[in-house]
Amino acid sequence: MAQNVGIVASECYFPQTYVSQADMENFDGIPSGKYQIGLGQKNMAYVGPQEDINSMMLSALTRLMENYDLDYKDIGRLEVGTESIVDKSKSHKTTLMSLFQESGNSDVLGITNINACYGGTAALFNTVDWMSSPSWDGRYGVVLAGDIAVYERGPARPTGGAGVVALLIGPDAPLVLEPIRSSHFEDAYDFYKPVLTSEYPAVDGPLSNTCYLRALDNCYQGFTRKFKERFGQDFNVFGEGETARACLFHHPYEKLVQKSFGRVLYNDVKAGVTVDPAFEALAEFKDVPVDESYANRALEKAFATAAKPAYGEKVAPFTYAGQNLGNSYTGSLYFALLSLIANSATEDFTNDRVLMFSYGSGLASTMFSVKVEGDLTKQRETCNLFDRLDNQRVKSTPEEYTEALLQRENYYHKHDFEFAEPTTQIFNGAYRLTSVDSMGRRNYARQFSNTPKRAFSTSSARGLIRMVLRR
Amino acid sequence: MAQNVGIVASECYFPQTYVSQADMENFDGIPSGKYQIGLGQKNMAYVGPQEDINSMMLSALTRLMENYDLDYKDIGRLEVGTESIVDKSKSHKTTLMSLFQESGNSDVLGITNINACYGGTAALFNTVDWMSSPSWDGRYGVVLAGDIAVYERGPARPTGGAGVVALLIGPDAPLVLEPIRSSHFEDAYDFYKPVLTSEYPAVDGPLSNTCYLRALDNCYQGFTRKFKERFGQDFNVFGEGETARACLFHHPYEKLVQKSFGRVLYNDVKAGVTVDPAFEALAEFKDVPVDESYANRALEKAFATAAKPAYGEKVAPFTYAGQNLGNSYTGSLYFALLSLIANSATEDFTNDRVLMFSYGSGLASTMFSVKVEGDLTKQRETCNLFDRLDNQRVKSTPEEYTEALLQRENYYHKHDFEFAEPTTQIFNGAYRLTSVDSMGRRNYARQFSNTPKRAFSTSSARGLIRMVLRR
Numbered sequence: 001m002a003q004n005v006g007i008v009a010s011e012c013y014f015p016q017t018y019v020s021q022a023d024m025e026n027f028d029g030i031p032s033g034k035y036q037i038g039l040g041q042k043n044m045a046y047v048g049p050q051e052d053i054n055s056m057m058l059s060a061l062t063r064l065m066e067n068y069d070l071d072y073k074d075i076g077r078l079e080v081g082t083e084s085i086v087d088k089s090k091s092h093k094t095t096l097m098s099l100f101q102e103s104g105n106s107d108v109l110g111i112t113n114i115n116a117c118y119g120g121t122a123a124l125f126n127t128v129d130w131m132s133s134p135s136w137d138g139r140y141g142v143v144l145a146g147d148i149a150v151y152e153r154g155p156a157r158p159t160g161g162a163g164v165v166a167l168l169i170g171p172d173a174p175l176v177l178e179p180i181r182s183s184h185f186e187d188a189y190d191f192y193k194p195v196l197t198s199e200y201p202a203v204d205g206p207l208s209n210t211c212y213l214r215a216l217d218n219c220y221q222g223f224t225r226k227f228k229e230r231f232g233q234d235f236n237v238f239g240e241g242e243t244a245r246a247c248l249f250h251h252p253y254e255k256l257v258q259k260s261f262g263r264v265l266y267n268d269v270k271a272g273v274t275v276d277p278a279f280e281a282l283a284e285f286k287d288v289p290v291d292e293s294y295a296n297r298a299l300e301k302a303f304a305t306a307a308k309p310a311y312g313e314k315v316a317p318f319t320y321a322g323q324n325l326g327n328s329y330t331g332s333l334y335f336a337l338l339s340l341i342a343n344s345a346t347e348d349f350t351n352d353r354v355l356m357f358s359y360g361s362g363l364a365s366t367m368f369s370v371k372v373e374g375d376l377t378k379q380r381e382t383c384n385l386f387d388r389l390d391n392q393r394v395k396s397t398p399e400e401y402t403e404a405l406l407q408r409e410n411y412y413h414k415h416d417f418e419f420a421e422p423t424t425q426i427f428n429g430a431y432r433l434t435s436v437d438s439m440g441r442r443n444y445a446r447q448f449s450n451t452p453k454r455a456f457s458t459s460s461a462r463g464l465i466r467m468v469l470r471r
Numbered sequence: 472m473a474q475n476v477g478i479v480a481s482e483c484y485f486p487q488t489y490v491s492q493a494d495m496e497n498f499d500g501i502p503s504g505k506y507q508i509g510l511g512q513k514n515m516a517y518v519g520p521q522e523d524i525n526s527m528m529l530s531a532l533t534r535l536m537e538n539y540d541l542d543y544k545d546i547g548r549l550e551v552g553t554e555s556i557v558d559k560s561k562s563h564k565t566t567l568m569s570l571f572q573e574s575g576n577s578d579v580l581g582i583t584n585i586n587a588c589y590g591g592t593a594a595l596f597n598t599v600d601w602m603s604s605p606s607w608d609g610r611y612g613v614v615l616a617g618d619i620a621v622y623e624r625g626p627a628r629p630t631g632g633a634g635v636v637a638l639l640i641g642p643d644a645p646l647v648l649e650p651i652r653s654s655h656f657e658d659a660y661d662f663y664k665p666v667l668t669s670e671y672p673a674v675d676g677p678l679s680n681t682c683y684l685r686a687l688d689n690c691y692q693g694f695t696r697k698f699k700e701r702f703g704q705d706f707n708v709f710g711e712g713e714t715a716r717a718c719l720f721h722h723p724y725e726k727l728v729q730k731s732f733g734r735v736l737y738n739d740v741k742a743g744v745t746v747d748p749a750f751e752a753l754a755e756f757k758d759v760p761v762d763e764s765y766a767n768r769a770l771e772k773a774f775a776t777a778a779k780p781a782y783g784e785k786v787a788p789f790t791y792a793g794q795n796l797g798n799s800y801t802g803s804l805y806f807a808l809l810s811l812i813a814n815s816a817t818e819d820f821t822n823d824r825v826l827m828f829s830y831g832s833g834l835a836s837t838m839f840s841v842k843v844e845g846d847l848t849k850q851r852e853t854c855n856l857f858d859r860l861d862n863q864r865v866k867s868t869p870e871e872y873t874e875a876l877l878q879r880e881n882y883y884h885k886h887d888f889e890f891a892e893p894t895t896q897i898f899n900g901a902y903r904l905t906s907v908d909s910m911g912r913r914n915y916a917r918q919f920s921n922t923p924k925r926a927f928s929t930s931s932a933r934g935l936i937r938m939v940l941r942r
Binding site for chain 1: 472554556557558559560561562564565566567568569571572577578579580581582583584585586587589590593596597599600601603604605606608650652653654655656657658659660662663664665666667668672673689693697831832833834835837884886910911912
């Protein structure tokens with residue numbers, strides 16, 4: 001059984017293409033700032049029909065394995081969290097086994113975890129517990145969490161996004177999962193996917209926000225209680241107990257993360273643990289019935305405003321990937337963690353605690369914590385997140401984005417087609433969907449050809465996929 | 472961290488309705504015995520459109536909780552394995568949370584595990600590992616594994632079935648999971664569900680059999696190796712080492728289980744561990760290349776025949792539920808375990824080892840072992856499996872079965888309908904689907920009304936769901 005189990009390496013894959021929210025506002029003919037400030041979003045990643053969730057996971061896993069010189073034989077578990085289903089029975093994990101074939105290692109536990117944006121967290125917990133139990137066989141675990149988030153045309157469309165995070169789980173990790181988990185599960189229809197032929201979800205926006213915040217209340221209250229039971233210390237974010245240096249939230253759009261952090265302050269005020277005189281005026285909201293508090297705009301604004309200085313320090317720097325990729329569903333929370341790792345260039349997080357809130361509609365949610373117990377330099381430099389987000393992507397027009405989504409509508413659930421021409425809109429070294437045969441079997445290929453006009457040349461870039469397959 | 476973690480209680484739910492394979496042979500106009508001997512099946516459970524996988528899991532969980540007088544507050548994890556998807560995002564687990572509502576317990580980890588018939592095994596491993604790790608919070612885990620297996624009209628149709636197994640996982644269990652797991656995962660399209668609007672799978676029958684047997688080879692060879700490494704003893708089924716009293720297999724149909732057991736003998740002969748002179752003649756097959764061995768009918772027959780006496784002792788008694796329910800996909804292997812528990816009325820399994828082989832197309836497979844370390848009487852009497860299978864079900868005609876499947880085709884993936892009239896074909900106390908609204912939200916209700924003409928009266932039967940809700 002392993003000790004201090006956590007994240008020993010991390011990587012990610014996101015599409016080469018994105019659209020800017022400023023352009024989307026203009027395209028949708030709505031007031032400037034509605035998406036940029038109202039949602040708090042900057043850019044939105046998207047993929048055309050030549051990428052699906054399997055190809056994106058193949059790309060993410062390949063990046064992790066190659067950039068850390070890992071041997072497929074050393075992986076004893078590979079587990080996926082996603083809600084981007086392309087087959088109701090065959091798990092994404094089995095498609096990824098094609099990468100293991102040459103190594104001869106087929107003894108790899110783990111399948112796909114399904115519940116909206118929560119699946120990655122389930123995969124992470126399962127892998128950490130396996131490694132911390134007598135069932136562990138001494139090898140690494142890998143967790144892949146990510147999705148393609150697309151919405152039908154309308155107000156939810158700018159809350160899309162795409163991306164996959166790949167985490168290598170091992171003992172004596174620089175990012176250790178602490179043993180406290182506080183969950184809230186409930187039977188809700190806030191966001192779900194009942195139309196099996198469509199990539200688009202059914203969304204009850206107001207209900208989803210309430211569900212998210214109610215889940216946050218329950219998880220946070222449970223977390224502080226369990227923390228005290230386990231460690232004998234008070235835990236809070238805005239008072240004088242043990243605390244978290246960073247608070248990471250599932251990130252559908254940044255404005256909800258702002259609200260969530262305000263809601264943490266609301267909980268601390270209700271618990272009577274705040275000591276800062278700046279929060280004294282908030283006491284007037286303590287008597288608002290909890291059920292009414294979710295839709296109380298004055299309350300929401302008062303707490304978000306009061307929490308703002310702390311937000312700039314504990315939350316905002318880690319929303320960078322979320323703001324620039326959009327929602328990657330199961331990947332979203334872990335892109336916040338990658339953003340924290342990226343921030344370690346200018347800040348030392350050693351011995352800091354990171355509070356994590358995972359939420360998946362339907363609903364499943366857990367709050368847990370990660371302790372930084374080692375150096376993050378290797379992970380930061382290898383992933384090279386900020387540079388990749390800022391300098392290596394290609395900006396599309398809203399028209400191109402709209403056309404890509406129309407094409408996805410055409411191809412999703414369609415069989416018997418082939419993409420003879422490789423797409424130009426893909427990172428060098430990434431996988432693409434090449435065909436779906438008449439029986440619905442999907443084929444993938446890795447694309448190495450450069451497309452000079454649009455693609456960023458990655459051959460000499462630090463931390464990127466090597467040009468030659470080692471196998 | 473808990474010790475000796477395993478199955479402390481077990482229950483199941485299966486439909487009240489079934490069709491006999493003898494009748495199906497007649498209905499399909501094929502030679503008598505083709506389904507009964509060719510497939511080795513006796514009866515096939517099925518459900519009409521008023522039951523779906525969620526309602527069946529609600530029924531199974533309710534049986535477990537009520538028959539063992541469990542409090543929903545004492546459950547810290549509830550995890551589902553299934554491939555019967557009705558929503559691509561919202562997990563079945565969240566629907567089950569409705570049963571927890573009155574208890575106030577929402578802190579329940581676990582979601583849905585997806586990969587064909589393997590999801591129940593993933594859920595079981597995850598729950599056992601959680602309980603054996605520092606993350607465990609001292610409460611029970613529950614695993615639900617089951618499916619509705621239906622096939623379009625044709626040769627695969629008689630291999631359908633339905634059922635859900637509910638397992639309560641806890642420490643110091645009478646059925647302890649040993650820490651050895653040997654897996655084989657591979658990227659295959661032997662059985663999968665690429666047509667999202669259909670309940671029916673795409674099946675490549677011959678490939679599926681080969682995949683199953685190749686997975687068995689790999690898992691068994693890995694299991695014997697790991698057993699030796701961990702316990703310092705040889706393990707085999709047909710030789711002189713440590714062994715298993717019972718060998719349970721995923722059971723698509725009983726004939727494949729026969730072939731599988733023959734394949735275990737093939738592996739023991741190849742490994743040179745058999746000592747019984749009866750197996751000496753089998754040595755001639757040792758030189759058949761492995762790749763050719765899967766389709767070699769003479770080889771298959773020779774080993775299945777030679778293994779037959781042991782089959783009658785180590786396998787056949789535990790195929791009873793599988794033969795009488797048909798394939799319940801993720802539930803199938805665990806119905807074999809329930810059959811073993813049911814056999815404990817006439818046989819003492821104390822200190823015996825049970826070898827388990829879980830297989831899910833796509834493909835995912837693991838061999839592991841369970842040690843009987845306690846009395847099974849309570850589980851046997853509570854589940855009352857044989858009596859329920861033999862005396863409490865209602866036999867339908869092939870015409871009624873065919874009509875039910877046509878109705879399922881009509882309602883699957885349809886929204887905006889209501890079943891105003893409760894179905895008569897459901898066990899008293901079971902849940903049914905009452906409506907799917909225009910937004911695709913599903914509603915369920917528990918049905919207590921008896922239907923004297925068809926339903927078996929369960930009010931005084933031992934081990935059945937109590938008539939009055941305790942909550």
